[in-house]
Ligand code: FAD
């Protein structure tokens with residue numbers, strides 16, 4: 385089938401106004417948030433329901449035209465950006481944005497893939513519930529994208545990754561069939577877990593059109609504190625102290641180095657670190673409680689007292705109100721935005737077992753600074769999960785694009801070699817997409833990589849869904 389005939393068929397399925405072919409209309413869908421990847425597409429299509437998605441997949445499969453699913457386009461690995469060939473179509477899920485059901489007895493919510501994460505949080509809160517997934521992009525990322533990347537964020541240490549927050553899925557397969565898996569069950573051992581197969585598959589195995597999400601009781605009180613720690617061993621000892629004493633009340637434990645907060649203050653001076661004396665490490669800790677304000681506040685104070693006595697912490701500020709607590713979180717979330725304003729940078733989204741974290745940072749920092757004097761290591765992350773964003777910016781005054789072009793590969797190699805030596809992962813929460821495709825076989829090992837290829841071939845034998853992302857077949 386020619387491109388024209390396919391475009392006509394797509395227009396017939398969803399209406400001409402939802403099949404974009406003009407360059408200026410397609411362009412917002414062809415570059416990722418970081419402006420790291422740009423591609424081309426025959427068309428961008430915007431269906432409004434699962435039946436339309438299925439009909440589009442059937443039409444494309446018939447014409448052998450690959451499809452790139454896209455949600456909020458905030459992903460960091462180029463998974464939602466088409467390749468440069470111009471042969472693919474981008475399928476945006478943004479019009480599938482209905483909340484289908486809220487089941488308070490079952491504590492679940494059924495939503496379509498194009499629902500913005502923040503709107504899901506707000507809807508849950510209107511009904512007195514918490515949907516705990518929370519990340520800096522929550523105002524624009526969509527739940528389909530969160531599921532497809534198995535996004536992490538800042539609440540993982542208490543509630544888990546997106547995978548842990550999902551009970552059921554509706555998925556359009558590579559053959560254009562709809563799998564109706566929207567059961568809100570907490571137990572279901574009827575063979576292979578298809579839901580978990582699609583979650584984290586980055587649009588390469590199926591197109592998620594809806595999901596059943598878990599809801600939790602809204603906490604009645606939250607206290608947030610910023611503390612200064614001298615080094616990583618003290619920061620981990622502090623985490624362990626909070627885990628022991630606060631247990632499930634600990635809902636956030638985010639680490640930021642001085643270098644990352646300096647960059648944040650450079651671009652957002654109103655978000656300078658309120659802790660005095662530029663501590664080497666600043667940790668944002670949040671406790672949430674279902675009992676009372678006083679209960680959790682007193683607990684927080686007692687734990688901080690112990691931490692000060694034991695020398696784990698040299699300074700601490702407890703947010704006195706919600707505005708100050710939000711300001712602490714804003715400072716944390718603005719590191720990514722400050723990096724974007726500073727220019728192109730190299731991201732490493734890694735996890736290391738906490739026992740090896742100090743050694744990893746000492747060794748990697750030393751090698752990096754020795755090889756690249758003046759380099760800026762923008763290191764922050766979800767320390768409670770062992771997840772670092774070990775990002776690299778060139779020395780001040782050096783052109784970032786030229787630097788990245790010359791040094792991207794050796795810098796990735798340097799970091800990933802240390803990740804391997806310390807038993808870590810090269811992608812903690814952002815996924816693989818195009819960015820980490822080439823290193824995946826070595827990282828996962830031949831057996832795991834071949835199993836991934838077999839799965840891809842079995843579910844998508846014609847390589848229609850997001851080809852050449854995650855795994856090459
Ligand atoms: P997209 O970027 O549109 O797509 C991501 C991948 O999923 C692509 O491979 C795409 O093909 C696929 N996909 C999208 N929708 C579907 C669907 N319905 N069915 C099948 N495949 C689909 N990530 C974290 O994990 N933790 C963080 O803390 C975090 N913070 C961030 C902060 C900022 C400021 C930004 C810009 C990004 C952040 N991210 C974070 C990365 C990003 O927001 C997440 O990966 C998010 O889950 C992507 O959602 P999206 O809707 O934008 O997906």
Ligand code: 2HG
Nearest residue numbers: 520717720731765773775
């Ligand atoms: C975060 O934790 C995100 O804020 C973004 O995962 C990390 O900018 C980054 O590298």
Ligand code: ZN
Nearest residue numbers: 537766773813
């Ligand atoms: Zn993160």
